[in-house]
Amino acid sequence: MTTARQVRKAALYLPEVEEGARSATITFSVRGKVFVSIADGGVVQFLLPEKMIVDALERHPSGERLVQRGAVIGFRMRLAEINGQDLNGLVRQAWIFRAPKWLAAASVEADTGTLPCHSDLPTSIGKPATRALLGAGVVTLDDVAASSKAELAALHGVGPKALRILAEVLQERGRGFVS
Numbered sequence: 001m002t003t004a005r006q007v008r009k010a011a012l013y014l015p016e017v018e019e020g021a022r023s024a025t026i027t028f029s030v031r032g033k034v035f036v037s038i039a040d041g042g043v044v045q046f047l048l049p050e051k052m053i054v055d056a057l058e059r060h061p062s063g064e065r066l067v068q069r070g071a072v073i074g075f076r077m078r079l080a081e082i083n084g085q086d087l088n089g090l091v092r093q094a095w096i097f098r099a100p101k102w103l104a105a106a107s108v109e110a111d112t113g114t115l116p117c118h119s120d121l122p123t124s125i126g127k128p129a130t131r132a133l134l135g136a137g138v139v140t141l142d143d144v145a146a147s148s149k150a151e152l153a154a155l156h157g158v159g160p161k162a163l164r165i166l167a168e169v170l171q172e173r174g175r176g177f178v179s
Helices: 004-012 050-059 084-098 101-110 127-135 141-145 149-153 160-172
Strands: 017-022 025-030 033-039 043-047 064-068 071-078
Touching (some): 043 064, 043 084
Antiparallel strands (some): 033 043, 043 071, 064 071
């Protein structure tokens, strides 16, 4: 069974996300724009464009369109009726839809694991770790040094090998992780 904790983890993993509350609803927003919320009673709501709503309804017939003031604005369903993988995908789609275009484009580019030209991250950490770091907005070794080892280890894809390599490279430069 999927839980509110899993929604929170999936949402807060994305760049520039803030958690808030409105009445009995937990909200997650990017740059002030709500993209997913958990309503009282365990209903998760995703703000999505029409094509993604249609896709979500095909995959989850127990869900329904989210309507506000007569306009369809998203998709909603009970948390207990969605698996974790589908939840993560819908949270990410909603974030991409509501995030500023430049931020969404940078995140989608990070999914490829291709380092931007200004990045000095070592390629030897591997593609999964690179995608995880870029997806979390960690693009340079300065960004790595501003993070704790525990924060980086919590990112899906950053394993012991990547952490060891990052620690070695930081140490070569007289730096380390934040405590």
